[in-house]
Amino acid sequence: MGYAVLHIDKARGNDSAMSAHIERTFVPNNVDASRTHLNRELVQFPANVTNRTEAIEHRISTANIYRKVADNQVKALRIILSGSHEDMLKLESDDRLGEWCDSTMQWLYTTFGKENVVAATLHADEETPHIHATVVPIVQGERRKAKTEAENGKRKYRTKKGKVRLCADDVLTPKKLEEYQTTYAEQMKAFGLERGVYGSEAKHRTNMEYYKELLKETKQKQLEEEELIKKIKELEKQAGKLRVKGTLYSLFGNTELDKAEKRVGELEREMEQQRFLSEKENAEIRKEVILLQDTVKAKDKTIAEQQKEIKVYEEERGFIKRFFHSFYLLLNIRLMLRKMGFDDDTVVKMHQRQVAVRGTATAYSGMYKRNFTEENAELRITTNEKRQPILTINGLSVSDWCEQKWQQLIHRNRSQRL
Template identity: 40%
Template sequence: MGYAVLHLEKTSGTDSAMSAHIERTIAPKNADPERTYLNRELIKFPEGVSNRTQAIQHRLENAGLQRKISKNQIRAIRILLTGSNEDMKRIEADGKLDEWCNDNLRWLGETYGKENIVSAVLHLDESTPHIHATLVPIVTTERRKKKSEEQVKKQYCKKNPNAPRLSADDVMTRSKLKKYQDTYALTMSKFGLQRGIDGSEARHISTSQYYRELFAKNENLKENIDNLLEKQKNTEKELSKVKSEVSKEKFKNAKAEMGANLMDGVNSLFGGSKVKQQQAEIEELQSENNSLKEENRSLKTELQTAQKEHEKITDKLRAELKKIYSLFPKLRELLSIERMCRLVGFSEDLTKRILTGNKVGFKGSLYSAEYKRKFSTEHSSAQIEPEPGKPNKLRLAIDGVDIIEWFRMKYREFQRSIGIDWAERNVGRGRKM
């Protein structure tokens, strides 16, 4: 049984950096750009509001606050809601992700006030499905007085103790944070998620630190490929550097030779210690040039060795890939079908099951790039099967038909549902649909 994950973090200023991450105005390195279209905002913004930053400001302006908001006051709290990686993928594969999202929204509204949750974005383009919710901490309880204020006996005009206030501290007291974890885990228990150990040494890390660690793990997986590419890049750099140094060396040698000839002429005419000193300096420079030539020859040898090693590794990889394709002739098509599964929105678990060749039942929504929309199904099956008339070719079939034709059928159903008769649209076009 996995764990429910709930993390609260105070923001600073307008929190524009996190808004850019949540709304994907800046693409993070740990996100798959081919799945970003699956992300969605779960809360409808008020009229005239189009993003998270505006939603925060709209709530502050319409909350009926009586006190002026100070420059350093916390205006919003970030809330991350998710679960253990394997359990979240299981929830997605079982078609329960929408139910999980709805239960999260209900818990947020009951816990903090529905009007205070101004944004909740579901991210499906990272390794674990999760929700970024934004809470504007408006409270109506009486403000806790400081000890210094309790000692002051001056009489002031009494204010309404239940008037709305902006207070992140009231929302994030130690006792309330513990209560949030308890009630959230209770809500998530139906999905097989449990609360972390109460009082354990585990501590929250910031969202930025979470992504840094996640990115570091991802980088380790790519290390071998990156090392090879870096080696190739360095080899090309060294080659360019050597060519440049060889050109400079030729110029220096010509310059030194001209200087030596000139000094010989001057020395023969005038003689003198100064001319001899300059001649000695020229000879020293020539010696340095000879050393540099030798160094260049050594560098060229190293470069040639590195190039040969790179070519050897590249040839080996190509040969291995060719051998794999030869032993498994349908691998190219399976890789193509795997990419198609990800593009239409199948989870990683469902994709693996489909690639085994078995018929896999599913429900949910699939995305069509042709029609730029999602099509829902309550019960369908996906299977890889030979293409009719081409037994050596494979295709992805949904409910027994090619997935492209399945999308067309779904699009026609959609048109009929809004009053467009497909048969009427094609009258006089000289073809049957």
Template identity: 40%
Template sequence: MGYFSLDIKKAKGTSDTTQSDHIERKIIPKNADPTRTHLNRVLVEYPDGVHGRDEAIAHRLNTAGIRRKITHDQVRVVRVVLSGTHEDMMNIQEKGELDEWCSDSIQWLQATFGKDNVVAAHLHMDEKTPHIHAAVVPIVTGERRKAKKEQTDGKRKYRKKTNSVRLCADDLFNRQTLVAYHDNYARVMAKYGLQRGVRGSEARHTTTMQYYRDLKKKNEVLETETRLLQEKKTEAQEELRQVKAEIRTDKLKCVATDTATALASSVGSLFGSGRMKSLERRNEDLQDRILELEDEARQRERQQAEQIQEIRNAYEQQHRKLSEFTDFVRRYFPYVEKLMPVINFLRERLGFNDGIIRRLCEFKEVGIKGELYSSEFNRSFDTRHSVCSIKQDENGKFDFKIDGVSHVNWFRKKMNEFREAIGIPKPRQNRSMKL
């Protein structure tokens, strides 16, 4: 015969939201199976417009008719958890008596604490053992328990209405009433083979926090033992590997000995036979072929070296001719090197073709028309007819001229004409331009 569990605790504080979140599974605890949460049930229906355990507690406090102000240290709700030993509860479930057990437990709660005071009850099926979480609002009527005692002792100082509604957990939950609750609930649970605990037993209910602390310690011990076993397993595997390696080495030695013996006997049988002479001739042929291949490789290396030398000689000869030509030009046509900046300017900046540049380098005047681009002003200027030429100044430098003036001054003149045409005054400073 197993035991039932009747755990009663006063909730501290003005709100029991944390416990409500746990009971209503707004927060899934570690010991709950999410795949079974849908089996949880609400056993007490809420009033119209009330949703959830917290609202049910507040609704009862607001509608009970309490006249005195509820202080912050008063107990607003009492948590009651009903269950039994795991084996017996699972037996009740297997027999199909779980619904009846729930109904009897709820009826006992309502008969003991008042139907209106039992504001919420939830059956949890997603944890190890089925159990009920009930919420009882400790509202009573009549005189205080302490007031009756004072009257008995002759210390009554005032009279109080006997039918007044009060919030008082001490009247419902004290040492005498708790013993009576267990006795009464035992009568209800007797039909399920559940009995109350031993009266006066030193056994204490393990809190959830203590349960998790003990579980953590057990896990730490198991982890330590597992680690030690794993280390021993690793050592055993290493020893096994070494033994296998030694066995394998011994086998290889035996095989090598047998092979050497067989080879020696085979070679010995070849001596004095025609097969041995045939192998010797074959070996000589292979040696000759190796010598031929080595000779061919040396010939290829010599041919490649000769080709590389021919290419190097041709390059050096061409480079020598180019150097001689460059020296010749510098000696007899020294102005060519000085013309290079002008030629690059004509080709890259102004976009002149080779024919015009060649005639200009012959120091001839060339007539042009069209657009000429100025990098100084970042724009093109149109000319219907201009005469271009290359002239050498007193310092020996060559300058490209347009209409008899330096191209720099020609572009600036065109820019000034453009500014005058649109009404912009001339700039005070002139900027020089490099080729």
């Protein structure tokens, strides 16, 4: 039997680098592009949420957390789930990878709560199939420290029961981490995977650590190659001198040897001149590099200033989303309608007068990674059961409409094959 693989670590900030890796907006060297179409999104995002980063913020803003979330607070946990390389490839060849994904998602939902598992993606285009899951660590009850103080008689006030908190430390206690490994291994028994050795000193490498090691190995190989080329040139030079002093001397005598040595000297001077020119060219190149570095620094400064502006915008956006959620949803609806070609006057009329308009509907599905379009569709701004504004297309929510278009596409392709 192989081993079940479960690795959990904390995400810092908005975790944009990991989002880029998971969503393949940045493609690392170890990805087989011919298999990327086999990747799957295993969690459907809520309405008006299009990516992992937005899904994290959406869960936090709708969880009724009683305390303000700090900028440096851990907002999400990154979880990698897989198995031994040979066993995962066998599951794929036996057409059981989908069954394994379903079982893994069931364990995630049971362990962390379905509403807290905001994203999960199957990567089948790397060496070993695996799932990247994202969990928002929302818990209920007292902090562990407060509970300990109460037990020791130090606390002098009462706290509200059942309050909702964002706390990664409560989810990642040593005891719970051990339980996760055990329960996940039990879930994986049906696939021939078992728990690793208790107390093992083996360490999991994160993606970043793997890429750093890969880059280090590549640079080391380049240095070794350069050293070998240098040694070969030196040996060829020595062999050339021996050939002149040995073979030419014995065949032609002193006069011809002198001519040969003179020619060797000329060649060496020509080589020296070439080296001088190369060094001169290198000096020019270094000057250009310095100028480019200055340009890059200036661009970096500009980017840093823009990032500050973006951060301010994101903070304001987060504030609106948290305290004026209906207004935030309406802004997203306006953005979608603007992309479809409708002006603000039309959007206001649709919202205030509850009237429908017809036009070309276009929406992107994060689940199916594609845009869907329909001409002469009926678009309407209405409210859901929570009295929150939503956009409907032909009477369906955007996500349901995308699902309908996907099923129609599959049916059409099957009919064409028949």
